[in-house]
Amino acid sequence: MVQAVKKDLGTRDRLVSAAEKLFAEKGFYDVSLRDITNTAEANVASVNYYFRSKEALADEVITLHITPVNEARVKELQILVEHHAPDPVPVRDLLNAFMKPMIERMHSSSLRNDLFGKIMGRCMGDKGQALPSQIELQMRDVLGFYIKELTRSLPQLTPDLVLYRLHFSFGAVAHTLLFSERLSNYSQVKVEVMNAEKTLNRVVDYCMGGLLAESNE
Numbered sequence: 354m355v356q357a358v359k360k361d362l363g364t365r366d367r368l369v370s371a372a373e374k375l376f377a378e379k380g381f382y383d384v385s386l387r388d389i390t391n392t393a394e395a396n397v398a399s400v401n402y403y404f405r406s407k408e409a410l411a412d413e414v415i416t417l418h419i420t421p422v423n424e425a426r427v428k429e430l431q432i433l434v435e436h437h438a439p440d441p442v443p444v445r446d447l448l449n450a451f452m453k454p455m456i457e458r459m460h461s462s463s464l465r466n467d468l469f470g471k472i473m474g475r476c477m478g479d480k481g482q483a484l485p486s487q488i489e490l491q492m493r494d495v496l497g498f499y500i501k502e503l504t505r506s507l508p509q510l511t512p513d514l515v516l517y518r519l520h521f522s523f524g525a526v527a528h529t530l531l532f533s534e535r536l537s538n539y540s541q542v543k544v545e546v547m548n549a550e551k552t553l554n555r556v557v558d559y560c561m562g563g564l565l566a567e568s569n570e
Contacts (some may be wrong), residue, residue: 358452365403367393373414373464377472381411392475404456413487415476418469419484423491425454430498434447440508444564448557450525451499466549474530507564514568522560 371393375384386407388398429450433442459469476484483555484492496519503515510518529552 362391368395368400368403368410369413370416370463372410373417374468375470376414376475377464377468378409378465380475393547416464416485416488418472419476419488420491421457422454422473423488423495425457426451426495427498429453430502434502442502444503444506445557445561447499447502447506448522448560448564452553452557457551459549470530470549471531474527477527477530503564509546510568514570515564518564521563525559525563526553526556529553 368389371391372384375392377386377388379388384407386397386400389407389410390400394400400407400410427547428446430442433446434449437443437446453472461472462469463474496516500512500515502508502510503519503545507515533552
């Protein structure tokens with residue numbers, strides 16, 4: 354259960370802090386405006402004053418977490434391309450460059466690691482919540498850069514197949530961030546409690562297999 358946020362924060366910051374924690378735990382669709390204001394110890398009028406609506410507040414939370422990750426992804430990719438030029442960048446390096454900023458952001462975020470992972474999973478594809486238009490533009494640019502380099506590194510695949518396999522990989526990442534804690538409930542296998550780095554290293558291994566698989570088309 355999400356506790357009330359610190360009172361020493363201003364009202365706007367309390368609303369953002371409460372919203373990100375609630376969205377992480379319950380999803381964007383299942384959190385009410387009243388849930389947010391109760392947790393923030395604020396009134397509904399303050400949401401209207403600062404954000405106009407719950408949807409606009411959700412956009413603020415998504416932008417807060419996704420923008421620095423996307424900016425770091427572009428920087429990581431630029432470094433790799435320059436380092437390996439004129440040769441293609443190895444696929445594992447590209448996947449690590451895409452995943453690494455999430456880990457770094459996780460460690461610098463005010464959210465607990467598990468909640469940060471969940472909010473990132475929600476941002477990657479929660480029901481009932483579209484990405485803000487500026488984030489859609491960011492993602493289009495970032496994906497364009499990565500697909501271009503992955504296509505160079507995987508010349509045996511068509512660009513649309515690279516895109517689909519990257520899409521499947523995103524699904525694996527989102528599911529891992531949201532539901533890893535359920536593994537021990539669903540299986541009699543003893544599940545290792547892993548840190549974020551080790552978890553995402555395993556995700557990269559899995560996605561590598563999918564990207565490098567032979568095509569039957």
